Amino acid sequence: MKQLTALNILKLGYNVFITGSAGTGKTYLLQQFIRYLHKRQIYPTIVAPTGIAASHLKGQTIHSFFALGIRDTVVDNGYVEFLLEKSYLKSRFIKLKILIIDEVSMVSPEIFSSMDKILRAFKNSPLPFGGVQVVISGDFFQLPPVSREPKEKRFAWQSPAWKRLDLKSCYLDEKFRQKDNQLIKILDEIREANISQESRELLNSRYRKKLSGNTIATRLYTHNVDVDRINLNELNTLSTPPSAFKFTSKGSARNIEKIFKTAMILEELVLKKDAVVLFTKNNPEKNYVNGTTGVVIGFEEGSPLVKTSSGNIIRVVAEDWTLENDKNENVATVTQIPLRLAWAITIHKSQGMTLDAAEIDLSKTFEVGQGYVALSRIRDIEGLRLMGLNEMALSVDPLILRIDNPIKKASQRAIDKIESMTKKEQEKKAMKYIEQLGGIQPKKVTKKR
Structure with a gap:
């Protein structure tokens, strides 16, 4: 998928999974989407599993934003109730409209499920991640989550919350870093x-x-x-x-x-x-x-x-x-x-x-x-x-090999879907989504004659 196609899909408000081999411009695409939102006075929250990964997009760590402490297991109901009493977290999560999760290959299914559980509680909604738009980026062929012991399930896509998000897959295929x-x-x-x-x-x-x-x-x-x-x-x-x-x-x-x-x-x-x-x-x-x-x-x-x-x-x-x-x-x-x-x-x-x-x-x-x-x-x-x-x-993980082709096929379906829409239909839906988020449409600059 081309970057422009993926950007147009992001603008429509879908939950999206951006992937592709190293050097295909996943970070650049997210930067373009963030810039698009900022121009409309919408400020997404950007999180990543590590500090260095978070710094690429001026984000913060997942553990910090979701107040997870040093947990690497799914948060229990008691801890969620404890978080619900924190006024600063209420203020933080009530404003959350778009969540961008970068370098998802390093996010465990337990942490992914915890984010979902916390947002559903704070948003008081049964919808996955409390109904906020979730944009996920990463390449599962890259570094996996750090684990103290071998686990049968160790990738974010193995969390039940992943499937419930009904993600549109965008498999970027144009390489920018390597020309060799x-x-x-x-x-x-x-x-x-x-x-x-x-x-x-x-x-x-x-x-x-x-x-x-x-x-x-x-x-x-x-x-x-x-x-x-x-x-x-x-x-x-x-x-x-x-x-x-x-x-x-x-x-x-x-x-x-x-x-x-x-x-x-x-x-x-x-x-x-x-x-x-x-x-x-x-x-x-x-x-x-x-x-x-x-x-x-x-x-x-x-x-x-x-x-x-x-x-x-x-x-x-x-x-x-x-x-x-x-x-x-x-x-x-x-x-x-x-x-x-x-x-x-x-x-x-x-x-x-x-x-x-x-x-x-x-x-x-x-x-x-x-x-x-x-x-x-x-x-x-x-x-x-x-x-x-x-x-x-x-070597690569056999589990990742198994899901790679299905993701590519899902990406092609996403291409077919957006190409079936006229440019006018896409613009109308994108504008409607911005209005739902409480954003503004930037004024068009007209050239003086």
Whole structure:
């Protein structure tokens, strides 16, 4: 499905599941939908299972928004009754009209059911999720929910609430991140659980391969302990003097803590000349996005100068990470340099990023999806230096294979349905839905003659 078709389906008020392989623009599509709503003075709530995932769309974690604490089981009736007594939660949920759930592959069925149960209680409605429009985005071939023990049911689509939502599926099929047919073939074969000998040989040819030119490779590892060790060791090997950058903040301690949980911000960032860094925020105007890599070439006026992989030299100034309340008002701000050391990062943290080049060690892969996520971060095969690979890295969960084709067929049905409507019918239904939500229609700008 094309992005424009999916956007038109979203505008009609349906519950929607947006999926597709890595790099098909799922986040970009959500950004377009959010922008469309904001222009009509409608402010959706955006949640995701982890802080980093939530930061991609300026959202918050599911556990924070739904007051789940550290629970990983379905909330019981007693806890829901306890939540119903909280006036701040009543105020929060009564205003909720559209819920966007991003990176759903990492959401467990228990957490998905808990969201449904809580919203039905607060909305006093038997409808799934209390009748709010639910927009779900993610790719089940990517990282699954973290689980302390093996479970028979571990994906959000296995929750009874998923089926009750009667979701319109939008399976995006146009790849924007990768233009390299060789890499696309490998990624597609992983999704089909059918790795060809040709693809295996191509991966083997990238083993400890020296990358061309001045390409800076971010090292991706499966375990935090390896990442921390590598970054600290590399920084300590530099003989240049360190420069430390401490965060500043405005707002309550509780709200500031929420920002730290939902973004890749360091309380103190220590840099040296020649340090390899990664940008942790999107700023297209200054030619960097979350995942752009570079090297610190010096410091100017108290700010680091970074030469990116593409050759741009950027004086990196502090940026704001903000937290908004239910009225879309800013209640807290954390200001820090949007960089972190990037000789190495975990594959888990890399989900959602686009990397210029990567040195990937998959020899300790312990979960399905890790290999696919790591390999799909890069734009082309020339940007890959493979340090190790085990068989788990190329495997996918059989359950995901089983549901993939039915989702594709459901997506085609959604295409057929919207294409059966005239443009005028679509616009009329979209306008009616905006009115139901209490939004406004933006004034059309007429060109002066």
